[in-house]
Amino acid sequence: MAFFLETLFGGLMVGTLYALVAIGFVLIFKASGVFNFAQGAMVLFSALVMARFAEWIPQWLGMEPGLVGNLLAIVVTLVGMVLVAWAIERLALRHLVNQEPIILLMATLGIAYLLDGFGPMVFGSEVYSINVGMPKDPVFLMESTFEGGVMISLEDLMAAGIAAVMVAALSIFFQKTKTGRALRAVADDHQAAQSIGIPLSRIWVIVWSVAGAVALVVGVIWGSKLGVQYSLSLVALKALPVVILGGLTSLPGAIIGGLIIGVGEKLSEVYIGPMVGGGIETWFAYGLALCFLLVRPQGLFGDKIIDRV
Amino acid sequence: QAQEQFMPLLVYRTGQFAPMGIPWADGKQDYLKLVNAKGGVNGVKITFEECETAYDTGKGVECYERMKNRPNGTASFDTQSTGITFAVSDKAPGDKATIVTTGYGLSQSADGRVFEWNFPLLGNYWTAADSMIQDILKKEKGSLKGKKIALVYHDSPFGKEPMPLLEKRAAKEGFELLKLPVTAPGVEQKSTWLQIRQQRPDYVLLWSAGVMTPTSIREAQATAYPRDKIYGIWWAGSETDVQDIGAGAKGYNTVTIQNTAEFDKVHDEIKTMLYDKGQGTARDVKGTRSIAYTRGVMIAMLQVESIRTAQEKFGKGKTMTPEQVRWGLENLNLTQERLNELGFGKILRPIQTSCENHMGTDWSRIAQWDGAKFNVVSDWYQADKSMVDPLVKEYGERYAKEKNIQIRDCK
Amino acid sequence: MSEKKIGDVILDIQNISLRFGGVKALTDISFNVREHEIRSIIGPNGAGKSSMLNCINGVYTPSEGSITFRGQTFAHMNSRQVAEMGVARTFQNLALFKGMSVIDNIMTGRNLKMKCNLLQQAFHLGPARREELAHREFVENIIDFLEIQAYRKTPVGQLPYGLQKRVDLGRALAMEPQVLLLDEPMAGMNVEEKQDMCRFILDVNDEFGTTIVLIEHDMGVVMDISDRVVVLDYGKKIGDGAPDDVRNNEDVIRAYLGTTD
Amino acid sequence: MFYRENGQFKTSYAADQQIFTIAQDRYAILGLLAIAFLVIPLVASDYTFQAILIPFVIMSLGALGLNILVGYCGQISLGTAAFMAVGAYAAFNFQARFENMPLLIALIGGGLCAMAVGVVFGLPSLRIRGLYLAVATLAAQFFIDWITTRAAWVTNNSSSGSVSAKALEILGWQIDTPMEKYLLCLAILCVLALGAKNLVRSSVGREWMAMRDMDVAASVIGIRPVYAKLSAFAVSSFIVGIAGALWGFVHLGSWEPAAFGLNQSLQLLFMIIIGGLGSIVGSIFGAAFFVLLPLFLNQVPHWMGLPISTATATYLEHMIFGALIVFFLIVEPHGLAKLWATARQKLRVWPFPH
Amino acid sequence: MSTATPASTTQPLVEVNGIEVIYNHVILVLKGVSLKVPEHGIVALLGGNGAGKTTTLRAISNLLKGERGEVTKGSVMLEGKEIQNLSPADLVKRGVVQVMEGRHCFAHLTIEENLLTGSYTRTDKAEIARNLEKVYNYFPRLKTRRTSQAAYTSGGEQQMCAIGRALMSNPRMVLLDEPSMGLAPQIVEEVFNIVQDLNHKEKVTFMLAEQNTNMALKYADYGYIMESGRIVMDGPAKELASNEDVKEFYLGVGGSERKSFKDVKSYKRRKRWLA
Numbered sequence A: 001m002a003f004f005l006e007t008l009f010g011g012l013m014v015g016t017l018y019a020l021v022a023i024g025f026v027l028i029f030k031a032s033g034v035f036n037f038a039q040g041a042m043v044l045f046s047a048l049v050m051a052r053f054a055e056w057i058p059q060w061l062g063m064e065p066g067l068v069g070n071l072l073a074i075v076v077t078l079v080g081m082v083l084v085a086w087a088i089e090r091l092a093l094r095h096l097v098n099q100e101p102i103i104l105l106m107a108t109l110g111i112a113y114l115l116d117g118f119g120p121m122v123f124g125s126e127v128y129s130i131n132v133g134m135p136k137d138p139v140f141l142m143e144s145t146f147e148g149g150v151m152i153s154l155e156d157l158m159a160a161g162i163a164a165v166m167v168a169a170l171s172i173f174f175q176k177t178k179t180g181r182a183l184r185a186v187a188d189d190h191q192a193a194q195s196i197g198i199p200l201s202r203i204w205v206i207v208w209s210v211a212g213a214v215a216l217v218v219g220v221i222w223g224s225k226l227g228v229q230y231s232l233s234l235v236a237l238k239a240l241p242v243v244i245l246g247g248l249t250s251l252p253g254a255i256i257g258g259l260i261i262g263v264g265e266k267l268s269e270v271y272i273g274p275m276v277g278g279g280i281e282t283w284f285a286y287g288l289a290l291c292f293l294l295v296r297p298q299g300l301f302g303d304k305i306i307d308r309v
Numbered sequence B: 001q002a003q004e005q006f007m008p009l010l011v012y013r014t015g016q017f018a019p020m021g022i023p024w025a026d027g028k029q030d031y032l033k034l035v036n037a038k039g040g041v042n043g044v045k046i047t048f049e050e051c052e053t054a055y056d057t058g059k060g061v062e063c064y065e066r067m068k069n070r071p072n073g074t075a076s077f078d079t080q081s082t083g084i085t086f087a088v089s090d091k092a093p094g095d096k097a098t099i100v101t102t103g104y105g106l107s108q109s110a111d112g113r114v115f116e117w118n119f120p121l122l123g124n125y126w127t128a129a130d131s132m133i134q135d136i137l138k139k140e141k142g143s144l145k146g147k148k149i150a151l152v153y154h155d156s157p158f159g160k161e162p163m164p165l166l167e168k169r170a171a172k173e174g175f176e177l178l179k180l181p182v183t184a185p186g187v188e189q190k191s192t193w194l195q196i197r198q199q200r201p202d203y204v205l206l207w208s209a210g211v212m213t214p215t216s217i218r219e220a221q222a223t224a225y226p227r228d229k230i231y232g233i234w235w236a237g238s239e240t241d242v243q244d245i246g247a248g249a250k251g252y253n254t255v256t257i258q259n260t261a262e263f264d265k266v267h268d269e270i271k272t273m274l275y276d277k278g279q280g281t282a283r284d285v286k287g288t289r290s291i292a293y294t295r296g297v298m299i300a301m302l303q304v305e306s307i308r309t310a311q312e313k314f315g316k317g318k319t320m321t322p323e324q325v326r327w328g329l330e331n332l333n334l335t336q337e338r339l340n341e342l343g344f345g346k347i348l349r350p351i352q353t354s355c356e357n358h359m360g361t362d363w364s365r366i367a368q369w370d371g372a373k374f375n376v377v378s379d380w381y382q383a384d385k386s387m388v389d390p391l392v393k394e395y396g397e398r399y400a401k402e403k404n405i406q407i408r409d410c411k
Numbered sequence C: 001m002s003e004k005k006i007g008d009v010i011l012d013i014q015n016i017s018l019r020f021g022g023v024k025a026l027t028d029i030s031f032n033v034r035e036h037e038i039r040s041i042i043g044p045n046g047a048g049k050s051s052m053l054n055c056i057n058g059v060y061t062p063s064e065g066s067i068t069f070r071g072q073t074f075a076h077m078n079s080r081q082v083a084e085m086g087v088a089r090t091f092q093n094l095a096l097f098k099g100m101s102v103i104d105n106i107m108t109g110r111n112l113k114m115k116c117n118l119l120q121q122a123f124h125l126g127p128a129r130r131e132e133l134a135h136r137e138f139v140e141n142i143i144d145f146l147e148i149q150a151y152r153k154t155p156v157g158q159l160p161y162g163l164q165k166r167v168d169l170g171r172a173l174a175m176e177p178q179v180l181l182l183d184e185p186m187a188g189m190n191v192e193e194k195q196d197m198c199r200f201i202l203d204v205n206d207e208f209g210t211t212i213v214l215i216e217h218d219m220g221v222v223m224d225i226s227d228r229v230v231v232l233d234y235g236k237k238i239g240d241g242a243p244d245d246v247r248n249n250e251d252v253i254r255a256y257l258g259t260t261d
Numbered sequence D: 001m002f003y004r005e006n007g008q009f010k011t012s013y014a015a016d017q018q019i020f021t022i023a024q025d026r027y028a029i030l031g032l033l034a035i036a037f038l039v040i041p042l043v044a045s046d047y048t049f050q051a052i053l054i055p056f057v058i059m060s061l062g063a064l065g066l067n068i069l070v071g072y073c074g075q076i077s078l079g080t081a082a083f084m085a086v087g088a089y090a091a092f093n094f095q096a097r098f099e100n101m102p103l104l105i106a107l108i109g110g111g112l113c114a115m116a117v118g119v120v121f122g123l124p125s126l127r128i129r130g131l132y133l134a135v136a137t138l139a140a141q142f143f144i145d146w147i148t149t150r151a152a153w154v155t156n157n158s159s160s161g162s163v164s165a166k167a168l169e170i171l172g173w174q175i176d177t178p179m180e181k182y183l184l185c186l187a188i189l190c191v192l193a194l195g196a197k198n199l200v201r202s203s204v205g206r207e208w209m210a211m212r213d214m215d216v217a218a219s220v221i222g223i224r225p226v227y228a229k230l231s232a233f234a235v236s237s238f239i240v241g242i243a244g245a246l247w248g249f250v251h252l253g254s255w256e257p258a259a260f261g262l263n264q265s266l267q268l269l270f271m272i273i274i275g276g277l278g279s280i281v282g283s284i285f286g287a288a289f290f291v292l293l294p295l296f297l298n299q300v301p302h303w304m305g306l307p308i309s310t311a312t313a314t315y316l317e318h319m320i321f322g323a324l325i326v327f328f329l330i331v332e333p334h335g336l337a338k339l340w341a342t343a344r345q346k347l348r349v350w351p352f353p354h
Numbered sequence E: 001m002s003t004a005t006p007a008s009t010t011q012p013l014v015e016v017n018g019i020e021v022i023y024n025h026v027i028l029v030l031k032g033v034s035l036k037v038p039e040h041g042i043v044a045l046l047g048g049n050g051a052g053k054t055t056t057l058r059a060i061s062n063l064l065k066g067e068r069g070e071v072t073k074g075s076v077m078l079e080g081k082e083i084q085n086l087s088p089a090d091l092v093k094r095g096v097v098q099v100m101e102g103r104h105c106f107a108h109l110t111i112e113e114n115l116l117t118g119s120y121t122r123t124d125k126a127e128i129a130r131n132l133e134k135v136y137n138y139f140p141r142l143k144t145r146r147t148s149q150a151a152y153t154s155g156g157e158q159q160m161c162a163i164g165r166a167l168m169s170n171p172r173m174v175l176l177d178e179p180s181m182g183l184a185p186q187i188v189e190e191v192f193n194i195v196q197d198l199n200h201k202e203k204v205t206f207m208l209a210e211q212n213t214n215m216a217l218k219y220a221d222y223g224y225i226m227e228s229g230r231i232v233m234d235g236p237a238k239e240l241a242s243n244e245d246v247k248e249f250y251l252g253v254g255g256s257e258r259k260s261f262k263d264v265k266s267y268k269r270r271k272r273w274l275a
């Protein structure tokens, strides 16, 4: 029982981490109809910039690395991500107005290549660490009820909290504000949005900047878990079943999807895995998402796919 | 006109394994520079060229094709990748290309009768696994009856290599072997470590690479699994794998090929003859103080020595053909004196290869992370020949049958 | 003009209702279409005209009622079945295959009639080649008929709106339908073009005896060429009969025609 | 001036239905084929064959297969490499388990198995569309990855988990030099490309495109979505499977599961988009772009004599590559094939601008 | 009705000077189109399918780029200043808004949200509410469907939504591309009344590309007729309406009486006059 609970909690925690990455995808998709394959690259890039500046800034200023250094590095990175967003809009998106989703998807893959080359070239390709003081050791709950207690990772718990806050904030932004509405309009029809005076350029810079900020949060959390290095860009892959399960256009969907995938994945690996030789969680996550999609092709909370004649 | 010998350098300085690939590549290049700085191999300068594979088999094959037939004798390939090794092993005999796979590749390729062109010098995954078990046996005072050992492995042929040996050992020592695969790249291992928490194995053998290693150690920390009960394979035992976990990884053990956690005279030479003159490959001399770097240096040394050996037979001061280099590798004989002379006295034990035995030697030691650096903590272990040799023979012969390879007669 | 021979009821719509959530798109609609006639459906925007056509060819499933086609009664039609029974259709919001050329678009209309299998087509064997040629010839006739020869190979996405409508019609004609459902075929055309279009429709109706169900907002056209007219309003039928009867129907004038005309 | 169709009147629909309606095109293609089959084998070096031409030809084939699915039928797939893997492993198994299985039969068998698997993974496409489907096809990718590493029977209980092909031979023709291997691949490419071209310009092809462009309308004119989509999955996977088998048998010779990873899938998708969705030649252009460009970029630092490190060079290569992709998408979202068509159109009216 | 012609001395609001438009780098569509839209005027742009009306409007509102088209020659001026380099959004800020052909509603947004997005450039809440009320007054049908997603409304409802959405930005000038398409007759009438109403009361300038020549000429002050990418005729609406050629080709009243559609015998096109 304790083990089941641990697995469940573990799954939930991992799920929120996935959700956090998924939010990045959803954000950009919802606001511009672009499926941003460069999200992983952005995570890596932001983590890299952050890690390096967190190391450099104290050196330059001649102070101890710590909270202030980290905060300054985060600010610098945020500025960096805005610049990236601006450059992406300027050099790519602007010229791809009104193109099909798959073309845009490919363009983001191109951007991913660019970032993957640019980041390590400028900031180095060794392993760097981010230390923002996330607790690394577990705590044990209910030790009286179960032998050995139920273990919870504080780090994951914190990450989960951050994810929840971000989703709440972003959801409100999308549903309630004028800009939110405009963003959804852009996703539906670039040209019509332009024709009624929505400044695509500005909107895109905003959205990509926000996505960059989300990427930074993800980068810091995962980076402090995994170390900052190329593989960090692969965590984005883990979020893909989450986005389709939750629905490409739904922020709460990202959270629920994340939780379902997280839990499903862990339970399946722990309980079914041993029967078939293990290592099933990756495809199991996709299989799970697929099953849901067969019932709801637009994901759990996604906008209905419209076909009308 | 001075003769030259070409050494192809397949490396990965980018991609997911870059953190270990960079010092490895630096080590290889630095040693060749050092040899040249000392006048080459009997006056033959080593020319070299790096080709980036990013650990991608396709790219690796392209590099191999590009470099295999250089006019001034392509020496031998250290492909740095199991996948590339698989892909080129079949081509090698036809191309007359020699493949050196120190500590990786196919374990059974130690059988020189079947694998004429492959040289898994110094050890393979079976010898590594065997050394780990020996160390554990020592800690457990000689008996593993009723113990549980988990193998947490990268879900790929690489990760599965040690299984035959471990199964054999488990049968012999009476411990239970638990196999837990981790899907590549290994950024998410919660379920694996939950299972470990549930099963409570006494030891964990970690057959990992790249990001999987730090993730495993972090998960071990997060599930409060004692790090000093974890043994990593040598590819999981670089400073880059643990240094940013720091104290959290304290106690983590890794098996080293021979004794690559040691620093020796060769490091000093590299410092004085290259880095002090600004000719080093790594960013600075600190980059030479790592296990992966030393391993690169060591591999390059073996490749160079094989050229030297070949020259002894086919003519000093001449460019060797690939076949001649292969002969050199097959007749390598580095005594302790020779190793001391080369500056590898502490790092390596004497090595002698032969037609049947392409591995040469199979010693290794265990190093432990103390929170800041790796320290060698065990004595030398030699793999148990009664365990490893039959496996090499069995798998080698099976391979020969699968691929229709004529087994050489070494008599 | 020779007197048209209007035949038996070919399509009988009985008590069709259609709901989307709270919206009642159609409420208890019944009417019939006789062979060889031109039957118009008119009504204000959102009255449910397009939805009616969608029910007939299986895009929507009516929540109540049934449709009888040539004596067979269906509660729900399946698109493929409908097509096989010889019902073709054009769309209000162009539903052309945008990336395909004009010829290919129209050729898709012949697909039901093409029988060669995948392998034959892959190797372009004799039968496949002959079949393709025969149908191509048929399609070329339609292209001539619609006067779009010059655009044969243009991707339809690049054509101006009006021509796209013509291609849409061409695709439907290529099916050699017995019943042709036209959803605002003349929207976005000027008078001259409308005249041409009427001519096409009348010719198809005359020469091939195709039954036509027409939705159109241009009263001039509707009143001139249709044999009978159904009027819908807010999903309900408010009139049915010959053009002149409908024109003078009080309800219809109030709901749709307005005081002008 | 030289590229004119003036005076070439087509007097029958048969003439208009030829693959290449303009005489110059026909000659150009014949010329190209002659060069590919006769001239190149005489002049190219082994390295060119092994490192450039063979991968290029095989990738063209893979891209061609994928283009049928994505470009013609509009079903985006990120799992192509999985189908390549099925092709490769199936062909391997046919050869390993049956004595004296002829190479061609094994290859076709590989294609057929890939086709079967493709159809199974195509089933969700009946319900799921667009990007959702794209991501869902990753299920195929990861599942096949898993099976190939996990199930011993897939590798015929190979001791190492890696498998390798037997010597290549067709009816006594020993295919062992790179040149012969190239010719084999090229011949297969030509046959399949011709077949694909025939398909896409006949009724099945139109069904696929109709599904892609507007599926509701397609079903209204009597096209069955099930048949259209699954046949596209089948044909596409068949070709992709054969490409996979060739990749394993001819290019790699021996391989492990990682040889058919997600990266490969993305690369193929790149190829067809840069080359041109819904264009047979586009697939080939795209493959050329993707095989040649890195080799080319690789050489640039050498030529310029810049002393940059391998890593920097690789990162630069990455960046240029990414930038070029974006650049090409901007210049012509419909790919090199479209660019080529536009160029021809300009050539036709040359020297007038329009 | 005013008979102000573009030739009058006051500066025209929009002036198009000999523009050429090319799609996809090769398809030449407009071959030197010049026209003027006077402030507070209603100008109609007429012509058959494919004449280039939509293209002209897109050129003015800078929406060509998304269709891979570009203006290669000539210029477009707004109040004497070139506007080719402005983004469509800038133009809307300056009061020029286009209703695109073929509706283009935001499929996933509700009708009301669609309308509200139209007021993106407005900041005054009260004004937005007023505008919304106004649009609902013009098109009561929209009010009943305000909470349905635009994609699920009927063709005509979408058309109303598109027009209403443009009006939400309080424009100075509206480019209407086939506003009457798919609308029921009394709504068509209503749309034109709205145009006239806004023109009179709020001095909004209109430019309509219309196929419903009859209506267009009835409400417009000035008309241009296009064929194959060129302007072939222009003049005050009244004059055009009484021109014999126009009558025959565009109004379908060839010379004498209006013919029944049923009696049109030949659909072979007569040769057009081409400049």
Ligand SMILES: Nc1ncnc2c1ncn2[C@@H]1O[C@H](COP(=O)(O)OP(=O)(O)OP(=O)(O)O)[C@@H](O)[C@H]1O
Residues within 6 Å of the ligand: A308, C020, C023, C024, C025, C043, C044, C045, C046, C047, C048, C049, C050, C051, C052, C092, E145, E148, E152, E153, E154, E155, E156, E157, E182, E184
């Ligand atoms: N799929 C759907 N989901 C929800 N509502 C729908 C759907 N299809 C149609 N409707 C609603 O049903 C009503 C009838 O629509 P329909 O398209 O049939 O109208 P119409 O008579 O063709 O109008 P128009 O002349 O404007 O084209 C409309 O109010 C529309 O909003």
Ligand SMILES: Nc1ncnc2c1ncn2[C@@H]1O[C@H](COP(=O)(O)OP(=O)(O)OP(=O)(O)O)[C@@H](O)[C@H]1O
Residues within 6 Å of the ligand: C157, C158, C159, C160, C161, C162, C163, C188, E023, E024, E027, E029, E047, E048, E049, E050, E051, E052, E053, E054, E055, E056, E067, E068, E101, E211
């Ligand atoms: N995106 C495009 N790409 C290529 N050609 C185009 C494109 N859009 C329009 N054209 C071409 O430009 C010409 C003029 O088209 P336009 O849409 O401006 O005509 P229109 O006068 O608006 O016609 P309609 O009344 O039918 O809407 C047509 O010949 C058309 O083929």
Ligand SMILES: [Mg+2]
Residues within 6 Å of the ligand: C049, C050, C051, C092, E154, E155, E156
């Ligand atoms: Mg309708």
Ligand SMILES: [Mg+2]
Residues within 6 Å of the ligand: C160, C161, E053, E054, E055, E101, E177
């Ligand atoms: Mg138009």
